[in-house]
Amino acid sequence: MKNLKLKKDLGSYYAYPMGIWFSLFFLLPMVLIFAYSFLSKGLYGGVELQLSLKAYRDIFQKAYLLILGRTVVISFEATLYTIIIAIPCALALARSKRQTLYLTLIIIPFLINSLLRIFAWMSILGSDGIINRTLIQLGIITDSLPLLYNRRAVILVMVYMYLPYAILPIFSAIDRFDFSLLEAARDLGATKMQSYIKVLFPSIKSGINTAIIFTFIPAFGAYTIPLFVGGKDSYLLGNLIVDQVTKTRNWPLASAFSMFLTLISTVLVMYVFVDDKKKNPKKKRKI
Amino acid sequence: MLGSSVIIEHLSKDYGDFHALKDVSMNINQGEFFSILGPSGCGKTTLLRIIAGFVFPDEGAVYLGDQNIVDLPPEQRDCNTVFQNYALFPHLSIYENIAFPLRLQKMSESAIDERVKKYLKMVQLENHSQKKPNQVSGGQRQRVAIARALINEPKVLLLDEPLSALDAKLRSNLLIDLDNIHDQIGITFIYITHDQSEALSVSDRIAVMNKGEILQIGEPFEIYESPATEFVASFIGETNIFSTTVSECSKKEDTDEYLCKLELDNFSVPVFVTDDGPTEVGQRVSYTVRPEKIHISLQKPMGRKYLNIFKGIVEEPIYAGFQSKLYIRLENGELIKVFKQHIKFLDEGPEISYLDEVYVSWTATDGYIIEDIDR
Numbered sequence: 001m002k003n004l005k006l007k008k009d010l011g012s013y014y015a016y017p018m019g020i021w022f023s024l025f026f027l028l029p030m031v032l033i034f035a036y037s038f039l040s041k042g043l044y045g046g047v048e049l050q051l052s053l054k055a056y057r058d059i060f061q062k063a064y065l066l067i068l069g070r071t072v073v074i075s076f077e078a079t080l081y082t083i084i085i086a087i088p089c090a091l092a093l094a095r096s097k098r099q100t101l102y103l104t105l106i107i108i109p110f111l112i113n114s115l116l117r118i119f120a121w122m123s124i125l126g127s128d129g130i131i132n133r134t135l136i137q138l139g140i141i142t143d144s145l146p147l148l149y150n151r152r153a154v155i156l157v158m159v160y161m162y163l164p165y166a167i168l169p170i171f172s173a174i175d176r177f178d179f180s181l182l183e184a185a186r187d188l189g190a191t192k193m194q195s196y197i198k199v200l201f202p203s204i205k206s207g208i209n210t211a212i213i214f215t216f217i218p219a220f221g222a223y224t225i226p227l228f229v230g231g232k233d234s235y236l237l238g239n240l241i242v243d244q245v246t247k248t249r250n251w252p253l254a255s256a257f258s259m260f261l262t263l264i265s266t267v268l269v270m271y272v273f274v275d276d277k278k279k280n281p282k283k284k285r286k287i
Numbered sequence: 288m289l290g291s292s293v294i295i296e297h298l299s300k301d302y303g304d305f306h307a308l309k310d311v312s313m314n315i316n317q318g319e320f321f322s323i324l325g326p327s328g329c330g331k332t333t334l335l336r337i338i339a340g341f342v343f344p345d346e347g348a349v350y351l352g353d354q355n356i357v358d359l360p361p362e363q364r365d366c367n368t369v370f371q372n373y374a375l376f377p378h379l380s381i382y383e384n385i386a387f388p389l390r391l392q393k394m395s396e397s398a399i400d401e402r403v404k405k406y407l408k409m410v411q412l413e414n415h416s417q418k419k420p421n422q423v424s425g426g427q428r429q430r431v432a433i434a435r436a437l438i439n440e441p442k443v444l445l446l447d448e449p450l451s452a453l454d455a456k457l458r459s460n461l462l463i464d465l466d467n468i469h470d471q472i473g474i475t476f477i478y479i480t481h482d483q484s485e486a487l488s489v490s491d492r493i494a495v496m497n498k499g500e501i502l503q504i505g506e507p508f509e510i511y512e513s514p515a516t517e518f519v520a521s522f523i524g525e526t527n528i529f530s531t532t533v534s535e536c537s538k539k540e541d542t543d544e545y546l547c548k549l550e551l552d553n554f555s556v557p558v559f560v561t562d563d564g565p566t567e568v569g570q571r572v573s574y575t576v577r578p579e580k581i582h583i584s585l586q587k588p589m590g591r592k593y594l595n596i597f598k599g600i601v602e603e604p605i606y607a608g609f610q611s612k613l614y615i616r617l618e619n620g621e622l623i624k625v626f627k628q629h630i631k632f633l634d635e636g637p638e639i640s641y642l643d644e645v646y647v648s649w650t651a652t653d654g655y656i657i658e659d660i661d662r
């Protein structure tokens with residue numbers, strides 16, 4: 001009994017290394033940014049130690065709100081397409097006999113630097129890229145199609161980038177799903193489609209929620225993708241923040257935008273997880 | 288009656304080179320409690336899944352009433368299944384599980400509620416309706432599966448070893464419940480099991496299967512008392528089987544019965560047996576006699592006519608509460624099983640124990656000839 005109690009007490013100490021790591025590299029920068037957002041702009045970047053709410057007042061300019069709205073819409077679209085593609089992929093993966101092979105293929109892109117992968121897309125979509133050259137050689141078009149530097153390219157590359165992050169949690173949920181339940185549904189009168197909607201989807205909802213978070217949040221904060229493959233119509237919040245730091249040198253404003261971004265992301269995560277918890281109060285969440 | 292007959296004609300199903308079902312035919316009557324009995328892997332589930340519509344047969348037809356349903360998808364067949372693993376929907380409450388088929392039909396909320404309550408009551412789960420399947424016991428889950436399969440009021444209920452995951456006591460209780468439900472609603476039940484005592488106790492008729500083939504179809508007592516093959520004899524209950532040759536066979540005066548004399552291999556004493564048909568002299572047949580039909584005594588019993596008497600040594604007495612199982616080595620070296628019922632507290636006569644020399648005896652009408660010997 002005594003021994004057991006001792007072990008149990010020790011439990012909280014095991015969390016310390018993680019806690020220290022978390023505080024140092026996550027919480028501290030957060031607090032700094034939070035503090036910066038309430039200070040005044042330094043002349044050559046940085047901040048001056050003078051409390052001010054100017055940054056937060058500036059956020060609500062029409063031009064900024066436009067960028068914010070655009071970021072929401074593009075992230076939303078990218079997430080939607082990603083999930084729509086990820087679900088059948090995960091289903092096929094879960095039912096495939098060569099699971100390990102396909103899983104490896106999905107994971108391989110992670111081993112390649114993301115910038116390189118963006119450059120690869122640039123050489124595919126560019127005016128002198130593979131697609132345009134092939135089409136011109138085939139005589140289908142005479143002038144290059146504008147495939148790059150627009151919002152379509154941004155969404156395409158986003159979907160490509162985040163697809164593995166969406167497939168994996170959905171796959172893991174489907175993998176745990178008992179497919180004989182679909183037969184039971186059919187037996188009880190459901191059509192094939194109804195059995196998917198009424199039995200499969202509710203059972204893998206937590207996986208889909210995780211996939212949504214894993215896709216929407218990086219898309220919402222994305223900055224390299226719109227920088228390299230985007231154009232004027234796809235200048236996003238991430239780009240705005242970077243430009244505020246490097247070009248306009250308005251650190252408080254950049255910090256305020258960052259806080260804003262964090263806030264929206266957090267609200268989304270809370271919403272999805274709380275929704276999940278309400279439905280399965282006893283079950284432990286697995287990602 | 289609400290049920291429907293099920294006629295299965297020449298069903299065959301191969302998985303690659305493996306013949307899961309070989310030319311299976313049977314007629315199941317309207318409202319019958321029909322069991323399909325066979326060892327694990329003999330193709331019972333495959334047969335049931337063909338009836339339910341999840342497996343497409345290579346050959347053959349399935350008629351529900353007079354409609355061939357082989358080409359219909361599962362959702363359009365008027366039969367429902369209680370699955371081997373229950374297959375309850377984990378994300379829905381017990382209530383919603385049972386309501387599932389009704390919701391698909393877009394029935395009104397009040398009609399659903401009325402019907403679900405009725406079936407919840409039938410399976411005695413009124414107090415558990417809001418729990419999730421993983422919050423109730425195995426037996427309760429089983430009953431949810433039954434209620435869910437019945438709520439659509441199908442013409443045929445298919446049950447795939449519905450009790451196999453439960454403990455013995457619960458099994459016998461649920462079996463009685465099932466039988467009562469069958470009597471109440473009167474639809475056709477097709478009940479799959481590998482447990483012969485379950486099948487014997489509730490079925491109107493039983494089909495015995497092995498290796499994808501139907502060996503015998505009949506009422507429980509027929510299957511037990513006059514098995515068609517050696518496999519049926521040994522699979523249903525316990526029995527003694529001997530290889531013999533027919534040496535005489537003649538019609539008994541004043542009856543339809545025939546009396547045959549069989550020579551046991553390496554044995555000088557013949558056995559007598561009655562049969563309802565003649566058997567050719569010189570034919571090799573199996574002879575079976577159930578252990579509970581055999582009388583055992585220390586003294587040689589009075590030599591009535593056609594009483595089969597053999598001498599042997601008790602090799603293994605096993606006490607089993609309501610009875611003792613005794614393994615007796617006969618003089619030809621063959622081992623014979625005898626069940627001795629403990630009807631009274633102190634049985635008549637002195638106790639029989641290990642290595643005693645005993646006489647085992649049974650009459651000519653107690654044993655059976657099985658002509659189908661090569662199995």
Ligand SMILES: Nc1ncnc2c1ncn2[C@@H]1O[C@H](COP(=O)(O)OP(=O)(O)OP(=O)(O)O)[C@@H](O)[C@H]1O
Binds near residue numbers: 302328331332481
């Ligand atoms: N999809 C399949 N592919 C290949 N072989 C199969 C398939 N389904 C069943 N079998 C084989 O067919 C045989 C019959 O299987 P079935 O499930 O019908 O047995 P069963 O009588 O229900 O056994 P149990 O009592 O163990 O449930 C088995 O040997 C099994 O291995």
Ligand SMILES: [Mg+2]
Binds near residue numbers: 331332333371447448
């Ligand atoms: Mg089975």
